Every structure is written in structure tokens, then in C-alpha cells.
Amino acid sequence: MGTTFQDRTMTVPEIHPEHKEYWDAAAEGKLLIKQCDSCGEYHYYPRVLCPYCMNDKTTWKEAKGTGRIYTYSVMRRGVPYAIAFVTLDEGPRMMTNIVDCDLDKIHINQVVKVVFKQSGDQDNPGPFIPCFTPMSDE
Amino acid sequence: MSIKGMAYIAGAFEHPTRKAPDKSVAVLHAECAKGALEDAGLNVSDVDGYFCAGDAPGGVLSMVDYLGLNVRHVDGTDTGGSSYIAQVSHAAQAIAAGKCNVALITMAGRPRSEGRSGVKQKMTVANVPDTPFELPFGPTAVNEYAMAAMRHMHEYGTTSEQLAWVKVAASHHAQYNPNAMLRDVVTVEDVLTSTMIADPLHKLDCCVVSDGGGALVVVRPEIAKNLKRPLVRVMGAGEAPKGLSGGKVDLTYSGAIWSGQKAFEEAGVTPQDIKYASIYDSFTITVLMQLEDLGFCKKGEGGKFVADGNLISGVGKLPINTDGGGLNNNHPASRGGIVKVIEAVRQLRGEANPQVQVKNCDIALAHGTGGGLASRHGSATLIMERV
Numbered sequence: 001m002g003t004t005f006q007d008r009t010m011t012v013p014e015i016h017p018e019h020k021e022y023w024d025a026a027a028e029g030k031l032l033i034k035q036c037d038s039c040g041e042y043h044y045y046p047r048v049l050c051p052y053c054m055n056d057k058t059t060w061k062e063a064k065g066t067g068r069i070y071t072y073s074v075m076r077r078g079v080p081y082a083i084a085f086v087t088l089d090e091g092p093r094m095m096t097n098i099v100d101c102d103l104d105k106i107h108i109n110q111v112v113k114v115v116f117k118q119s120g121d122q123d124n125p126g127p128f129i130p131c132f133t134p135m136s137d138e
Numbered sequence: 139m140s141i142k143g144m145a146y147i148a149g150a151f152e153h154p155t156r157k158a159p160d161k162s163v164a165v166l167h168a169e170c171a172k173g174a175l176e177d178a179g180l181n182v183s184d185v186d187g188y189f190c191a192g193d194a195p196g197g198v199l200s201m202v203d204y205l206g207l208n209v210r211h212v213d214g215t216d217t218g219g220s221s222y223i224a225q226v227s228h229a230a231q232a233i234a235a236g237k238c239n240v241a242l243i244t245m246a247g248r249p250r251s252e253g254r255s256g257v258k259q260k261m262t263v264a265n266v267p268d269t270p271f272e273l274p275f276g277p278t279a280v281n282e283y284a285m286a287a288m289r290h291m292h293e294y295g296t297t298s299e300q301l302a303w304v305k306v307a308a309s310h311h312a313q314y315n316p317n318a319m320l321r322d323v324v325t326v327e328d329v330l331t332s333t334m335i336a337d338p339l340h341k342l343d344c345c346v347v348s349d350g351g352g353a354l355v356v357v358r359p360e361i362a363k364n365l366k367r368p369l370v371r372v373m374g375a376g377e378a379p380k381g382l383s384g385g386k387v388d389l390t391y392s393g394a395i396w397s398g399q400k401a402f403e404e405a406g407v408t409p410q411d412i413k414y415a416s417i418y419d420s421f422t423i424t425v426l427m428q429l430e431d432l433g434f435c436k437k438g439e440g441g442k443f444v445a446d447g448n449l450i451s452g453v454g455k456l457p458i459n460t461d462g463g464g465l466n467n468n469h470p471a472s473r474g475g476i477v478k479v480i481e482a483v484r485q486l487r488g489e490a491n492p493q494v495q496v497k498n499c500d501i502a503l504a505h506g507t508g509g510g511l512a513s514r515h516g517s518a519t520l521i522m523e524r525v
């Protein structure tokens with residue numbers, strides 16, 4: 001029983017010039033987030049200018065890649081998939097998908113870790129996308 | 139400068155169609171414009187300000203040209219479905235500043251004929267900064283609002299039964315509206331047994347997909363007083379965009395906490411003074427959260443507030459969406475804001491369907507949430523009074 005995760009075609013994101021490092025790191029299985037050199041805050045999605053103080057010096061940091069599910073919803077139309085927000089251990093919450101698990105067992109506060117899935121399809125392969133998978137059923 | 143008392147809503151028109159395969163969107167805009175001007179008793183030559191949003195094909199320039207307007211003030215503010223509520227405020231501001239005397243607001247669209255719906259994944263729009271970090275995950279209208287609902291349930295114990303009551307109230311009102319898209323009265327059980335679309339939202343937690351539109355005419359006080367229609371005066375307004383705050387995401391509240399407070403301050407009234415409220419109902423959760431954020435009940439108590447018929451006219455304490463709302467009546471162009479103002483005007487004029495008309499309806503509120511509750515949305519609140 002349950003709702004088994006199935007791969008689906010993820011929309012290929014538009015690559016903006018300031019995100020080259022982010023997508024290059026994703027291809028190597030690393031999740032980058034930005035930290036402001038001035039106020040010290042982490043933010044996501046990554047900007048060149050800090051969204052908290054507009055300082056124009058922000059630095060890429062590799063996230064630990066672990067966090068907890070803040071909220072989620074399983075789409076029941078078509079191939080089922082779970083959209084979610086995950087709170088990273090570093091603080092920021094990011095939109096993502098919960099993958100490689102029984103979608104019916106997903107719950108808020110579940111501990112998850114990042115896994116990367118390639119966007120697009122065989123004819124039009126896109127960058128790797130940070131998804132999350134439960135570290136246990138707890 | 140306040141807009142309190144500076145403008146009146148003199149004309150309001152809701153297009154009766156809910157499916158328009160044989161009409162272009164521009165025609166629907168024009169028919170709405172004509173309807174609202176006739177309702178006000180004004181001519182197109184009286185219009186000197188024009189307002190429209192993203193549903194208007196070609197924007198203000200194409201529409202002004204197409205409608206044959208001669209205007210000296212235009213506004214193309216787009217905050218999704220709440221745009222038209224904000225535009226009433228902008229029209230009042232323009233009138234107060236002497237920039238125009240008769241402002242026409244139009245909206246229309248035909249998502250039903252064009253096969254669009256809330257389960258379709260959002261498409262890439264070039265250069266929009268957030269899309270690369272969201273679109274791969276398949277955000278849709280439904281699963282975004284569903285994520286807000288899921289968190290609300292987790293934090294406050296809100297239940298699917300409580301959400302269902304919002305739909306039950308809408309269906310009770312819609313049965314009296316001959317133009318409503320769905321007129322069957324439904325029960326809590328009907329909502330809970332309808333197809334699950336995106337956990338925890340069922341099919342009947344979602345608004346209709348309808349073609350149609352509406353228009354409003356906002357005028358200077360001296361002009362309103364020379365017209366034959368009942369007087370509906372703008373008392374106060376507020377607007378607020380809310381987003382994901384660079385990752386400090388909190389989906390338990392909407393921008394209504396800011397827009398509502400501004401509107402109540404300007405109007406000089408409190409939620410207890412509101413006899414009727416049009417509350418944006420893209421989904422049942424939208425209503426519940428906005429009622430909390432606007433101050434009709436405490437945060438977290440929305441579930442209790444909406445239950446047991448409390449939103450049904452003649453039954454509960456706060457009648458809302460007496461036309462049947464977006465859930466049952468109409469959600470033209472997937473943007474419900476203008477219909478929210480129109481039904482509030484009907485209530486203030488005493489022209490709502492008799493079975494749902496609120497007695498002594500002297501102060502009403504219209505509130506909208508346009509865009510995505512779990513990404514970026516524009517909140518707009520408008521408070522009006524009958525004079």
C-alpha cells in the first residue's frame with residue numbers, strides 16, 4: 001500500500017548568470033546557499049545582493065544538506081509528487097520535493113537530507129535539482 | 139492624505155456568463171465596461187481614468203484604444219486576483235489628487251474555455267528571479283494553498299471538517315444566485331468525500347474555473363450625488379505584498395494582517411462593525427486564514443469561527459460571499475477580486491439576492507489574496523459604507 005514515489009519530468013530551470021556556481025555544485029551533489037558578508041544572514045533562493053540589508057557582497061556556502069519538513073502536499077492528479085518546504089539546518093526554508101519514499105508517510109518535522117534529481121528528460125536534460133528524502137520514518 | 143470619503147463606487151457589473159467560447163477576452167472587457175457604466179448612469183465619454191490588470195489583453199494601452207476611451211490617468215497595477223480591490227483604492231487616490239473624476243476598472247477572462255485550471259504546473263516566464271528555484275518542484279495553485287493548509291492544521295489543529303464549512307456556506311448562498319456556476323447545496327460530508335486533489339485539499343475545497351468578468355466605476359463625490367444609484371462610499375483601504383522573505387518562510391498568515399490593519403485604521407472602524415464581508419475564496423483555506431488575519435477571530439481560531447454555519451447569511455455571525463463566491467459562483471480569469479467588490483456593493487445597496495441580503499448592511503469589507511499563498515501574494519482590503 002502507500003503511494004510509491006515515481007520519477008517525473010521536472011521543469012528545466014532557466015539559468016541566470018549569477019547562479020552558475022550553484023548549478024555546477026548541484027551537478028556534484030552539493031547544495032549551495034548564500035551568506036551575507038555584512039549582516040551574516042543566510043538566505044535562499046540565492047541573490048547577489050542580500051535581501052535583508054541590500055549589501056552587495058554575499059558568499060556561497062555549502063549547506064550541510066540536512067533539515068526538517070516545514071510543510072508539504074502530495075499532488076494526487078497525474079503522477080503523484082510531494083511538494084514541500086524544508087527548513088535547512090542553517091535556517092532558511094526552501095521549496096523542494098520529497099522523493100524516494102512512500103509519499104503517504106511524509107510528515108511535518110520529519111528529518112530529511114538532500115538528494116539531487118536531474119530536470120528535463122533524455123532529449124532535453126537539464127541541471128540537477130535539490131530534492132530531499134527522509135532519513136527515517138520518524 | 140486619506141481616501142476616506144474621497145470617492146464613491148457608482149457602478150458595478152458582473153458579467154452573467156460563466157462559459158464564453160465564442161467571445162474574445164477583449165469583448166468580455168468591453169461588455170463589462172458597458173454594463174458598469176449603464177449601472178452607474180454614466181457615458182463612456184465621462185470616463186477619464188482607466189484601470190486594468192494582467193488579464194487585460196495588451197494592457198492599458200490596447201484596452202484604452204480598443205474601448206475608445208479618452209483618459210488622462212491609467213493604472214495597470216497587477217497583484218493577481220486582488221488587483222481590482224487595490225485599484226478601487228488607487229482610483230480613489232487619483233480622484234482625491236485631481237487626476238481623474240470617473241475611473242473605470244475592468245477585468246475579464248476565459249480560463250474555462252481555454253482549458254486552464256489550478257492543477258496545471260506554472261510555466262517559465264523569462265527572467266523572473268524566483269522561478270528557477272521553484273518551477274522544477276511543480277508548484278500549482280492547489281498544492282501551494284494546500285501547503286499553507288497543512289501547516290495551519292499542524293500548528294492550530296484545524297480540521298478538514300472545519301475547512302469544509304466554508305464550502306457549505308458558499309453553496310447555501312449560491313443556490314439563490316441564478317448565474318452561479320454551481321448551485322447545489324453541499325454538506326461537510328460531500329466535501330470530505332470529494333476527490334483529493336492535493337493533500338489536504340479536496341475538489342470541493344477549490345474554487346470554480348469560470349469565464350466571465352466584471353467592471354467598476356469609481357467617481358468623485360459630487361458626481362456620485364448627482365446619479366440615481368444608492369451611495370456607496372470608500373472608507374479605507376490597505377494593500378500588502380507578502381513573499382518568502384529570503385527563506386524566513388512563515389505560511390501561517392497572509393498579507394491580510396497588514397492590509398487589513400491599514401484599512402481598518404483609515405476607515406476608523408473595527409471588524410465588529412462589518413455587517414458583510416467578501417473574503418477571497420480561491421480555496422477554503424484562503425478564507426479561514428484571511429478571517430484570522432483581518433481580525434474577525436484570533437490566529438488559530440479560524441477553524442472554529444467558520445464552522446457550524448457561522449458564515450451563512452441569516453444563520454451565522456459573519457455572512458460572507460453571499461453570491462456564492464469563487465467556490466460556487468464565479469472566479470473569472472482565475473482572478474476573483476472584482477466580484478468580491480461587486481457583491482459588497484450589492485449588499486450595501488440592498489440589491490443582493492433577497493434570501494441572502496444582510497439586514498441594515500451599512501458597512502462592508504472586500505478582501506483579496508492574489509497569487510500564491512505559499513509563494514508570493516498581494517493582499518488588498520477595502521472597506522465601504524452605505525451613505
Ligand SMILES: [Zn+2]
Pocket residue numbers: 036037038039040041050051052053054055
Ligand atoms: Zn545582509
